[in-house]
Amino acid sequence: MWRDGDFRSLWVGQTASQLGEHTSLLVLPLFAVLTLDAGAGELGVLRAVGQAPILLLSLFVGAWVDRWRTRTVMVLSDAGRTLALGAAALAGLLGGLGLPALYVVVFAVGVLSVFFDVAYQSSLVRLVRRDQLVRGNSALEGSRSAAQIGGPALGGALVSWLSAPVAACVGALFFTLSFLSIRRIRRVESVPDLPKHPERRPPRTGRRIYEGLRFVVGDTSLRTVCLASAAFQFSFAALMTVHLLFLPRELHLPGAVVGLSLAATGPGALLGSLLAARLPGRFGHGAVLVSAAALGDGAFLWVPALHGSSAMTVVALLAVGFVFGAGGQLVNVTVMAVRQAVTPDGMQGRAAATITFVGMGLTPLGSLLGGYLAQEWGLRTSLLVTAAGMLLSPVVMALSPLARLGRTLPEPARHAGPTSD
DSSP, X not given: OTTOHHHHHHHHHHHHHHHHHHHHHHHHHHIIIIISOOOHHHHHHHHHHHHHHHHHHHHHHHHHHTTSOHHHHHHHHHHHHHHHXXXXXXXXXXXXXXXXXXXXXXXXXXXXXXXXXXXXHHHHHHHSOGGGHXXXXXXXXXXXXXXXXXXXXXXXXXXXXXXXXXXXHHHHHHHXXXXXXXXXXXXXXXXXXXXXXXXXXXXXXXXXXXXXXXHHHHSHHHHHHHHHHHHHHHHHHHHHHHHHHIIIIISOOOHHHHHHHHHTHHHHHHHHHHHHTTHHHHHOHHHHHHHHHHHHHHGGGGGGGOXXXXXXXXXXXXXXXXXXXXXXHHHHHHHHHHHHHHSOGGGHHHHHHHHHHHHHTTHHHHHHHHHHHHHHHOHHHHHHHHHHHHTHHHHHHHTSGGGGOOSSOOOOOOOOSOOOO
């Protein structure tokens, strides 16, 4: 498969895109905190603005991308993100980037990232044979884990050693590399035909979105996954807003160490991927989901107890990130297997988009809540409260039939109504 130039171009482009995304996810908040002296509320708003496109656009983008060539969507998204981050870097170097402009940049990058992420998740099916999907997904997942390790570490180091505008410029260069690589894909994609009557497109898109929502709500396992994911993502968004303030201001850690602590989730995620291939078949999918979520989410309860910037503090933060990454990835892979098992083939894309929409839709509100709590309650108390909130996710799963899933995956649920794509 690696001899296939189109797949190689996709892999290089996706890797570069993930590095740019994970670098900018740390650089832009640190720019606000360290350069613009943003307060807790302002940082919460900044993160919420960047996450809002997930809530506003993901369902529509999912239905829309099915009608376009994924290569075109990814190339245009990369070009837009390059321009947005490049403009931010230039304005920052000239001293003209304030918080209002940073809000615009973060929102633009968030919108374009929704388009890119949906498109690249659909692109592999159109570029490789079905018998190559497992290896292809494994390669793409490996690059994502590598980006989780390298992106925050690189972004934090650049902010600490050089400046936030230079770090933003590096993020723009990653998106440029992705743009150039994906442009090299030459294979003509098989795209579903457009409706013969253009005026029927909106009802068709609306009906497809409704079918996905109805299917997920009607299935007990998928409904529980949505509720647990929403509880986790809401609390995690609040926690990360406080966390990004707690590390530099309460523990007095430099940007490089902040990035390193966040990068520790990457090696943990690699371990979680390996464990996901063995543990559910040995202990049961339900038991693995609940225990992994409790262990990974509970790791952050230790962070509020840390004081100072000693080596032991850094080691403890690395350990927390590693355990959180391992538990989180184990949950993600197991949930994906359950979702794919219970979902008919014709509903796979819409089920995934619906779960993403419901699970990630509350993250802007979570970020706003984190900023408010940090402002009103203080960083240490807010960190403890938001970390405890993440434990709602394993509680929801433990109280549902999802916890009773055994070693074998359930059969696909019956779906009434049209499922054609």
